Amino acid sequence: MGEARALLEQNTKSWNAHDSAAWVGSFRPDAELAGPGVSGSAADLADTFWSIWQDAFPDNEVHxxxxxxxxxxxxxxxxxxxxQTGPMNAPGQTIPxxxxxxxxxxVLVxxxxxxxxxxxxTLYFDRAELLEQLGVLPVPG
Structure with missing residues (x-):
């Protein structure tokens, strides 16, 4: 097992334990974050990213x-x-x-x-799939 693997495993454990200090603290302040609708430095975005997901889905778990x-x-x-039991305050929109x-x-790189x-x-996910599952976007077909 390599170091990158062990670090990803530790970050996942911190996320699933809802340990903001450990998860946010794993970023260098100058780290670059990117995902659907979000990009910038960790100094600006790590706490915001954490809050978007943890506030909206307080029971969340990564498998x-x-x-x-x-x-x-x-x-x-x-x-x-x-x-989703709380509002999702995503960039450019809030989903009640x-x-x-x-x-x-x-997928996370x-x-x-x-x-x-x-x-x-860098986070990759299907934003339309998320919105469909939340009932915000109609399911095609």
Whole structure:
């Protein structure tokens, strides 16, 4: 098992334990974060990213499907599970609590420095699928 794998496993444990200090603290202040509708530095976005998901889905859990690594780069393939009982204050829109449970597949690409802190965090997920599961976007067909 390599270092990137171990760091992704630890970050996932911190997320699932709802330990904001550990999860947010794993980022270097100059780390770059990117995902659907969000990009910038960790100094500006790590707390915001945490709040978007943890406030909207307080019972959430990440289920790991696979972890892959190449040197200082780790890739997490996982599913996000949670019930939206709070507002989701996403960039550009707030989605009021729907009470719906979601299962959202995602891929996360992280790069780490020599000290084990995140330098790049890029999240990929299907935003339309999330909105469909929340009942905000009609299901096609």
């Amino acid at each position: 790991v499907v696979g972890i892959f690594e190449d040197g200082a780069t780790g890739i997490l393939q996982a599913e996000f599970h949670g019930t 609590a729907t009470g719906r449970r979601v299962t959202l597949p995602f 992280n790069r780490f420095d020599d000290g084990g802190r995140t330098t790049h965090f």
